[in-house]
Amino acid sequence: MAQLAEELERRMEELRAEIRRAVIAGDRARASELRRRLRATDREWEEALARLAAPQAPGGPGPGAGPGPGADAGEPAGRRGGALLTVRERVHQALTLLGAPAAPRLIVAVYEAFYAGELPAARLTSLRRDEERSFRSAPHARPYYLCAALSADLLAPARGLLAVSTWPMERRVIGPLSPRVDYLTAAIGVAERLLATGQPPAAARRLLWRFAVNIPGAASGPAGLDPGQVAAAARAELAVHADADAAHRAAAARRALDQLDSAGQLFGGGGLRLLRGGAAR
């Protein structure tokens, strides 16, 4: 049995070398064929090892396996999460703190900074699609959905942003100034949460610092980071953009409410159709 495993290991080594040569030669077809064979060999090898180690149960997930098909977004959080929250609940918590549409990266950072739990970024990639599927099969069955932010001009889903369905439409559309406005809003959210926390975790302070450096007058040095000052500075800049942004968003929100059905309002209209339609009008 051990011999077989060794044999398989040698075979995998050879396959990898062949793949490297195929890649150098620009032979994509051959490379992918070889990769397929490598994966198969890899599985055989895993099995051989498993048989070798038969007495004990295999520890940990097998190599190469990502979150399995069973890794549903509704699955409870891992051991270290403490509070048994689902992924969607954790995302909702983070978004609520931020108070504005945000990218998965920021959502993860906020959650891990404030809630001392884990939020694997990979889980967020399919979240919006799952939510949309759930909404379409049973509309409004849940108290909230994690939905898209919509681009103000075309009312199409804005790339890579998540929002909460219970937010007013104005908050969920993204005009040209909105990315900055939302950034400042998020900074305020983080700063205020820090102010409200007696002993803020170091990760949360680091998160605020990352905001602060990008806001004029928000910070003088990592040692002298003052959440109150950050919030004030963010508000000061926000005042510059707020009116124009609000006007833009309000107009777009009205259009969205007029033109889109309830699913469209949450997950975006067929943008191009709209674009063409608009051009035809």
Added chain:
Amino acid sequence: MSVLTALARAQAWQAGRAQPVATVRHVHVAPRPFVFVPLALAGEACAPLAAMAGDDPADPRLLVVAQPRNRTQRFAFAAELGRELLRYIGGFPAGGAGEEGAGAAADRGTAGQGAGEGGEGERAVPPDAPQVWLPNRAGIGFTRLLGRSTRFRRAEGEHAVDPVVPVLGRWLTFLAERSEHPGSCLMLAATEALALHWATGQSPAEDLNLASLIGWIDPPAWTDGREAARAAEDPLAWPPAGPATDPGFDNEVLARLIAACDRAEAGGGEAARAKAALGEALAGQLEPAWRLTWRAIGLLRALPEGGHVAGRWEADRRAFGWHAAHLRDGGPPQPRRDSAVAAARRLDSMERAAASLAVQRALDDPLVMAEHRLAGEALAGRVTAAEPDRVITGPSGRRVLRPLVTVRTHDPVSVEPGTVLAPPGRPNQHARVESVAPLGARGAGMAGASGASGASGASGAGAGAAGETEVVLELSGGMGQRLTPAPGSVPGVGDWVCYATLRDEYQPPAGFPEPEQTPWTHGGPPRPYEPTDEDAREAWS
């Protein structure tokens, strides 16, 4: 480059083997050098991935960073490397007043040998110094960056690191900086040291590949340099000698193994197995370069040492002593960039070293001197007439010994009457050119080419006077005090002699203002560099 080296390349191509461009070794090769072969993670400024290091070819120390983006693991790597390097450096007593070994300043517990007395002002030159080899210049660049990213760290405070880390940084910085100094041999790149002595049948760009360079210089018995050099370009057979890894290795092997280490870490199990697999793969990438670097050292060691090499090594030993003392005395780390005065001083010192190196190499090595002969700045030939006892009345009215020597040479002579030449190896003698007379057909020499009769004399060497020149020289100095020359101080008829415009004269350092006197044209006096907390906790991500 010159016609000479170019011709050697052409000959190497045809012979299928590198050709010598030096007859002696121009670099110092330590009896016990330290070899450092680093690998870095692609895409990062300075993320160590793995290294082989040590002073025993049979027993390299393998260092591996399982997750190269992890700061803690990086510093662990630096600490481990630091201990290895400081153990080595600690073996060299660094002079000074009954001091411990140089590395001892940092490496507690390494007791070096005492090194004589040495006063406060006059520091004794250390009897020996460490010598670190990397496979190539890019390796030295990585060393410099590794030094830069570690030397400002501190052993205490918020971002404390192992105390050995900043010391490592300062040594690496010292060595990498010194490697820019012309003629210094404290830190060498194997490719450059080899290329100084051999010309291959490929381009200098291809010579940057150590495996292929050694393929030309010392091909395996069953093949020739051309084949060996080509074979050396296959990254599967000969992984690149670092610090960059082969992208194919990264994509097909390394990524999977690092991921396995991560999972093992997270999952708690299998960690040892995953780390071992990663270490094995990286060792496979490093080992060929490790062996090649030692082979390069061996190839060079086999050459006889040039006459001035020891003198330059003494300057290196002195520099080593200074740096060791600076560390010992608690001096600050090297600043990020040179100040105006420091930069100008260093340039002056480098320019003087470069000029001296160029002359010394020519004086040590007839093949290097030949480059100067081809350029018309030196000439060599046979003495056809000599008047060793010639005495004339000098300008002051005194009778002086001024022998005349007539040299017949094939070299393209471009010195003009009145030029003063010097014979290599007789530092006190001067030879003033009295006359230059072409013999026979002109035009074979490059400098004299008028295009008129260049095609004559194709019959090759030997025949007659075609292209020969007769030069009459008047000698002075270096012949003793009397009006007859000391025996052997004037060449006789039939002797083979060489005279050159080069002279290895000591140039005193130029005077520069003190840094606090930096003038307004150069930004005024700089704030003296003081290491800050900011420096110490600089991100390394």
Added chain:
Amino acid sequence: MNAVEARLDRLRGSAAPRAHNARTISALASNPGCARRAVMDAAGVDKQRVAAHVGHPAPFGQSQFAITRGNAFEAQVKAGGCAQLLRLLRERLRLPIPEVSYANLDDVAGDTSNKVRHARTRALLARAAASGQDAGTLFDHPLLRLRAGGRAVYLEPDLIAFQLRGRFHVVEIKSFAVIDGQADGGKVAAAVIQSAVYVLALRDLLAELGTGPEAVSDEVVLVCPKDFSNEPTAALLDVRKQLTVLRRQLARLDRIEDLLAQIPQAVTFDLEPDAAGVPRRDRRALELAIGAVPARYTPECLETCEMCRFCREEAAGSTAALGRATRDDLGGIDDIGTVLELARGSVPPADHQAEAAAAIRAAARMRGEILGATG
């Protein structure tokens, strides 16, 4: 389709054309004297596959670590409405505080086709150039178009910033580090020439809209990680020199028919793939076809051109293969064999070789004299 295009299509054969991009256009300047490269690029030939089929693939490849790092850094700089970039532009270039407007041109309502993205880019930039008021500040991944060798090439800069002193600035985000104010000169040079391509394309686009070239700055903003951190830093780089080089090389590219006229009509680089996409072209025939277009090999090609290994093999035995300096020192004599014959004096030099021969003979004599004596 005009005659030139038809000819180029024949040269390429059945494969889909590989479009020029900023990198290949920049590469025009890296060996502009090479007809082989000019023709193959103009025809959109996949040089790597051709080189591989004749047994000389170039050892190029990118590590996934480098790619990941590059993408992550760009994403980080642009995150939060380009929060980090805004800071740099404000600090280094005095971008006014109200200028934060951001448009993502990666797609248009999910449509990622070049045509739609370009149209959208054009519309937004036209509005910016025309009004100045409410005109937009940051254009993320705009899609520009440049005519190169008679074909339209789509180009995607990392970002274009407007309202920096009233002009458009090309912003290029690279993940190589700037350490204590210094970066790798080769990498900066590559970034600068690539940015110059974008400047040209942007000026073309604005010219179509009736806006003069001065609306686009000839300084570009290069954003890189600072020291060993992930923190970005910005530098302004003057691209005027690169613009003149590119303009000349693009003008030469437009005269590709002059090169085509010198190639036999039958020449094609078609790999003749079978139904499964496996190339079936006779290897020798393909070698002959490649050989029909003259190359100008120098060892520097090993860094930049997919055909390098083939050309090097072809150039074996020539002084060019030994490097520029060597060939220069040998008086421009092309063939190593000739050099050595001249060195031995076994053949009389041709008239034009007399001086080179004299120098080579002198060198050979000295080497013989010295190495003969010392062994």
Added chain:
Amino acid sequence: MTGEMRAQRAGGAGGDGGAGRHDGARGHGGAGAVELARRAADDILGALAALSAGTPGPAPGSAGAGSAGAGEAIAGRGLVVDSPPGAGKSTLVARAALRLAGAGEPVMVVAQTNEQVDDLAVRLASLSPQLPVGRLSAADYVQTERVARHPRVTVGRQPADLSGCQVIVATAAKWASLTGDAAWPWAIIDEAYQMRSDMLLRIAGRFGRALFVGDPGQLDPFTVVRTERWTGLPWDPQVSAVAVLLAHNPGLPVRQLPVSWRLPASAAPVVSEAFYPFSGFMAGTGPGERSLSFQAAGFGAGPADEAIELAARDGWALYEMPARHAPRTDGEAVAACARLAERLLARGAIAVSELAPGGRPVTGDRIAIGTAHRDQARAVRQALRDLAAAPAGGAAGPLAAELGRVTVDTANRLQGREFDVTIVLHPLSGRVDADEFHLESGRLCVLASRHRHACVVVARAGIPELLDAHPSREPVHIDVPARFPDGWEAHHSVMAHLAARTVRAW
């Protein structure tokens, strides 16, 4: 320095800013030029006087006030004057020195070579016979005749030897080697673009204020040490004195001399366009104000005669030989250079100009042959000697003597010199490929701007193609201003002008 300041400077040096641009200054000639030049010179001298009279600078020697920030104070410490070829730079240096010395301010004058020092000392002494001029020299300096001739020039080893001199001239190296803390309120630094930053560092402590004069189009200083260690630093010791000065004092005024008195109307626009694209200058004389003619006809006129005749008519000629890769000392090209000089002398060229309205023979000492490399110059000198030994025309004696007086040298050593006719062995002639050295714009600029009447360029065919094929892969560095003009572009520009003025030698 902030990025903003640096950005502005980079812009100012190029197309964006346009400060100091003399758009109207292209073209040539006549009273307008005289007036323009006079105004520029007066303006500069006036600015100096104002600086002198203004807030007293910090005491020389104490570098304390150097700490930046006080832009005004620093702006008051100096002035840079860019001078295109033959624009009266030496005259300006002399006038400025006398003006300052006349106002009671002792001046140290810094030149780069002993020859330049002698030139300046003699010029100063001639301009103002009542002013004692000091010349500091090293121990091994042998006094030249022209210096010895001037009773008002005193030679000394140390400033103490020259205590009566308000103006002291010496090489930068000599100034740098002085000990003690002698200091001067003013310095005038000549050929400042050819002086290296580290040399300025050595002498800058000796003066309070300074006038920097030089030609930005000529060759940059160089070093044998190849390192990027200081690249991008404002005090990089390898850059020119002016570069380091302006990097630290961006507010310092930079003026231009707008008129070349050397270059003829045929040459000024070409040189201005190719090498001074952003400042520009004009010729002091108009078309037709100078002429070159021959006393003897060219019997059986060969291409060499055709070339010199074309150059005499037009100011330029390209003597083009068949394309071929050749070693540096290309025998045919070398012979052609010598042959052209011989034909000029044999034909008895006469130069008519504002300096010699009645005409003056172009003797051997009025002709220069310029090359890129020393071995080329040696080869040309040998070819001239061969011709002198057996001149083609047979008329030995005087012609042989004149051939011996022709100056043959490299661009580096021709800097600052002036001739009636120059013959230039093109740096790219016969080359397989161009490289940094041969493309350097300063080299071509020096070679193409030494003449008062005509310039004949000798080259093998194929240079435009060589330039087209030249790869562009020089490294680019952050915080290093791009060098303008670009050599590649300048070469293209000059070749484009010569294309229509080509005489084929075959």
